[in-house]
Amino acid sequence: MKRGKRYLEAAKKVELSKVYTSTEAMKLLKETATSKFDESIELHIRLGVDSRHADQQVRGAVVLPNGTGKKIRVLVFCNDKLKEAATAAGADYAGGMELAEKIQKENWFDFDVVIASPDMMGVVGRLGRVLGPKGLMPNPKAGTVTPDVAKAVKESKAGKIEFRLDKANIIHCPIGKASFTAEQLEANYKALMGAVWKAKPAAAKGQYIKSAVLAATMGPGIRVSGNI
Template sequence: MKRGKKYTEAAKLVDRAVQYDKAEAISVVKKAAAAKFDETVEVHIRTGCDGRHAEQQIRGAVVLPHGTGKKVRVLVFAKGDRAAEAEAAGADYVGAEELIPRIQNDGWLDFDVVVATPDMMGVVGRLGRVLGPKGLMPNPKAGTVTMDVTKAVNDIKAGKIEYRLDKTNIIHVPIGKVSFSEEQLGDNFQTLMDAIIKAKPSSLKGQYLKSVTLTSTMGPGVKLNVAKLVNA
């Protein structure tokens, strides 16, 4: 794959033979980000899990102390008092059955996270084919199926992110923007890693974290020293 001049220059900042510690990796990622927009800083974690086994599925959510730097649009499925609470908490869209055809037939997907009260999951379930593949289906483990819609909306707006295994048993998560300070990115990264390490399946044999890579949207990947992360 042919890389652009900017990427090639940025890649020179990364020593492929080195596994960096957290602070060094964050510093290199910030220096290597050369795009004209404020790139997102992402963490890619390759695990030793086998997601085909339910007990080795990893899924959860964590509130990053400094947020993600992205404005998150929240859709809440709720009725009555819960709908009023969601609106008061700052949800971008609130509704019930009337939203189904808009999403199913009109292809409306102008939202980043979907929250639902438990009694609305029968309705939301009809959207499984649309929301599922996009990772937008509400889930109790992620705190997006709840009666406490106020807390759910507040947490999401404050920087709550969801982590889960993809089909290749890798977790991909944004932890902020290149414009964040190294301290802010460090705090967010550590908060995420603490949650991931805690989520290690008890049935897993062998190495849990195989590799951890930090990168910006357009920049090269920087590999971290996994042993240091686990024993930090």
């Protein structure tokens, strides 16, 4: 793959064989994220588990102390009694069957997070085929199926993110923007890494975190210690 001049210049600053401390890595990220737009910063964690086994699944959610830097659009499936509370908490959309039909008939996806009260899961369950592949299906473990929809909305708006393994046993999550300070990025990194460690399955054997790599949208990968 041919790389641009900006990328190649940034890559010269990164030692490929070195595993950086989180403090070193954040400083280096700031130096290598040189695009004209505000690049996203992502953390990629390879785990020593096998996602094919139910007892080795890793999934959860965490509120990043400094948010993601992205405006989050929240859709809430709830009854009329909770609709006002959801909207007051900052939900962009709140309702029931009418929203489900809009998704099904209009292929509407102008939202980033879906929250549902337990009584609405009969409606939401019908959307599994379209919400599931996009990672939008509400889930109790992630706190997105809850009777307290207002609290869930506030957490999502404040920077709550979900994490889960992909088929290659890797977690991919945003931890902020290039415009964040190194200290803000490090705080978010530690919050996410702490949550991943906390979610370690009892069935996991051997080395849990195989590797962790930080990268800006257009920048080189930076290996970072999985410790917190």
